[in-house]
Amino acid sequence: MKKLILTMAVSALMSTSALAANIGVSMAQFDDNFLTVLRNGMQDYAKTLDGVTLQVEDAQNDVAKQQSQIQNFIASKVDAIIINAVDTDATAAMSKLATAAGIPLVYVNREPVNVNELPAKQAFVASNEVESGTLETKEVCKLLKGKGKIVVMMGELSNQAARQRTKDIHDVIATDECKGLTIVEEQTANWSRTQGADLMTNWLSAGLEFDAVISNNDEMAIGAIQALKAAGRKMDTVVVAGVDATQDALAAMAAGDLDVTVFQNAAGQGKGSVDAALKLAKGEKVEAKVYIPFELVTPDNLSKYQSKN
Secondary structure (H helix, E strand, O other): OHHHHHHHHHHHHHHHHHHOEEEEEEEOOOOOHHHHHHHHHHHHHHOOOOOEEEEEEEOOOOHHHHHHHHHHHHHOOOOEEEEOOOOHHHHHHHHHHHHHHOOOEEEEOOOOOOHHHOOOOEEEEEOOHHHHHHHHHHHHHHHOOOEEEEEEEEOOOOOHHHHHHHHHHHHHHOOHHHOEEEEEEEEEOOOOHHHHHHHHHHHHHOOOOOOEEEEOOHHHHHHHHHHHHHOOOOHHHOEEEOOEOOHHHHHHHHOOOOOEEEEOOHHHHHHHHHHHHHHHHOOOOOOOEEEOOOEEEOOOOHHHOOOOO
16 A cells, blocks of 8 residues: 555656746847737746746847857756747757757747748747738728828838738738728838837928828837827828737727737737647647737727737
């Protein structure tokens, strides 16, 4: 009987140990509203799991620093690595490092350039960017009744999401329903509210005329709104759209300044990346691509999203 009890105790201990995991997380940057929600989502979820520890590092938008963090995770023998990539074109090398070390790797939010050739024990958790820019631009087209001049604010061009969301805009305005829309200017503001404001100020100073601003994210859209209001432009004379449905964006929508955004479940992506990392660390199978749907947000359904991000 004593032997049986001892065996059961050892078995329980081994089972508990099997659930324990140390996960290294490299975030592109901490100083970003959306990525902060994503990071908090991971950390809050990990706190609900017994024996799961996250070692979260800030790459400060530096590719070299991010690669160094990955090498440090490997040296410290973490059980899995989660990466929110600074430069999505640099991910193939990161995949090779993790594979060589035999450590599972999960990319989150920003699509790696090698997403279709990920090695075994690697996965990508995010939302399908084809949906984001498409939902955003279709709603702008609807609000403009298929006709008008638009300006486009792009994110960092090294980032797959910026390239895809911009492509989505072009694809939508190429359709019969929206072919009356014309892009009169298209420049990057690097996901930044400050740069978005500066870019809009430059456009206004140049006398550029437009009916809508389509931004790759909410931060640049908010910057554009600030510049428009500072220049005395009435917000009911221009349509402004963004992506992410951050709290600041939803507040701007409630104030009547932002017309369109697209909810990207940052906390859900964070949770999903931790789940995927834990499964891979246990040797379980995970789909190479795990997508969490985008959702269109307008003043009509705003209340549904005000407590989500």
